[in-house]
Amino acid sequence: MSNMKIDNADPVRPPGAKSPVILRTISDEEAGQRIDNFLMRHFKSVPRSRVYRLLRKGEVRVNRKRVDAEYRIAAGDEVRLPPVRIDSEEESGRPSSSLTELIERAVIFQDKHLLIIDKPAGVAVHGGSGMSYGVIEALRASRPRETLELVHRLDRDTSGCLAVARDRATLVALHGLIRNGGMHKTYLGLVSGSWQLGTKRIDAPLATDNRQHGERHVRVAAAGGKDSVSVFKPVQFFGSLATLMEIDIPTGRTHQIRVHAAFAGHPLLGDDKYGDRERNAELKTHGLKRTFLHAQSIAFDWPGSEVPFHVSAPLPAELAAVLDAITTVKRRAPTRRAAPRTEGSPRTASPRSAGAARPAASPRSAGSARPAARKKRPQR
Numbered sequence: 001m002s003n004m005k006i007d008n009a010d011p012v013r014p015p016g017a018k019s020p021v022i023l024r025t026i027s028d029e030e031a032g033q034r035i036d037n038f039l040m041r042h043f044k045s046v047p048r049s050r051v052y053r054l055l056r057k058g059e060v061r062v063n064r065k066r067v068d069a070e071y072r073i074a075a076g077d078e079v080r081l082p083p084v085r086i087d088s089e090e091e092s093g094r095p096s097s098s099l100t101e102l103i104e105r106a107v108i109f110q111d112k113h114l115l116i117i118d119k120p121a122g123v124a125v126h127g128g129s130g131m132s133y134g135v136i137e138a139l140r141a142s143r144p145r146e147t148l149e150l151v152h153r154l155d156r157d158t159s160g161c162l163a164v165a166r167d168r169a170t171l172v173a174l175h176g177l178i179r180n181g182g183m184h185k186t187y188l189g190l191v192s193g194s195w196q197l198g199t200k201r202i203d204a205p206l207a208t209d210n211r212q213h214g215e216r217h218v219r220v221a222a223a224g225g226k227d228s229v230s231v232f233k234p235v236q237f238f239g240s241l242a243t244l245m246e247i248d249i250p251t252g253r254t255h256q257i258r259v260h261a262a263f264a265g266h267p268l269l270g271d272d273k274y275g276d277r278e279r280n281a282e283l284k285t286h287g288l289k290r291t292f293l294h295a296q297s298i299a300f301d302w303p304g305s306e307v308p309f310h311v312s313a314p315l316p317a318e319l320a321a322v323l324d325a326i327t328t329v330k331r332r333a334p335t336r337r338a339a340p341r342t343e344g345s346p347r348t349a350s351p352r353s354a355g356a357a358r359p360a361a362s363p364r365s366a367g368s369a370r371p372a373a374r375k376k377r378p379q380r
Helices: 035-043 048-056 088-092 095-106 135-142 168-179 255-264 277-284 315-325
Strands: 024-025 078-081 108-111 116-118 161-167 184-192 200-203 206-208 214-221 229-238 244-249 293-301 307-311
Touching: 035 048, 035 078, 035 200, 095 108, 095 135, 116 135, 135 161, 161 168, 184 255, 184 315, 214 255, 229 315
Parallel strands: 161 293
Antiparallel strands: 024 078, 108 116, 116 161, 184 244, 184 293, 200 229, 206 214, 229 244, 293 307
């Protein structure tokens, strides 16, 4: 079959037909997005797992070279789109009504440019890895006239704020903010043990290994890893059992918080991949059924107007219940012995003990009402 060269046009083909090989030249408007996202838009009815298989096998080429899923296409790039058969069953497949309703109810902010979802734990942001559909497929099914794209990603087990762009210009602008460190994403995580490192900036490059069955494993790699920075700040101590942390991530690598927490010697509780099995089993008895990680807030200044934007999502009830449960069984945290104060020396405030009351900024208790998300509507 001879190659067809089509510039900036999507092919129209009947169900069950196999597409020809297409050489697509990337326009200025398309530049800057990841190749996997570009392919998802082109092969709209192809399962995500098949798209990634095309990339792994080298059937998709950019400028005649193999690329990985994270490659960002540039204006003038020539992308080879391989022949793909679209089965009629896949054409008719769509997310269930229960999933689309769940995701629509999870919208906590929207304007003409942006959606913010309080993503439920257990729902993937996109289909693949054993799930046919995720947040983005559900939104596209319920809003078929819109052009919706994920601004960033969350792990399946992670709950909380997820940004979805409603137009191409917003997607490009927010991706630029992320690359330049202008988007501030804050998480709440419960780590194993008593954190005695204070506010700690962890700057440790990360590399991703592909293991059997396509499962990804991320590790700290001084050579060849991508720059990755996480800032951990203790919020509340639960003796020697656990510490509630506020975590900011100037960078957003796959599994970044989970790997950096383990690297610091305090893995996230409930994390089956990078965590402490014995401590995870102990926390299960207190109701923890998943990785304790929640995307609490997103904040940035809109590019161009510099209008500040902030939105937050409260800690889910099931995680707040875990905090309440371990409050009654917390162990005594190690404390530093204060030096004796000599007469006339200035009095210094002592650190809060492990049994002190929870700070006002801490998550709500399991029985309290769910507060509305704080947000500032951007004025574009």
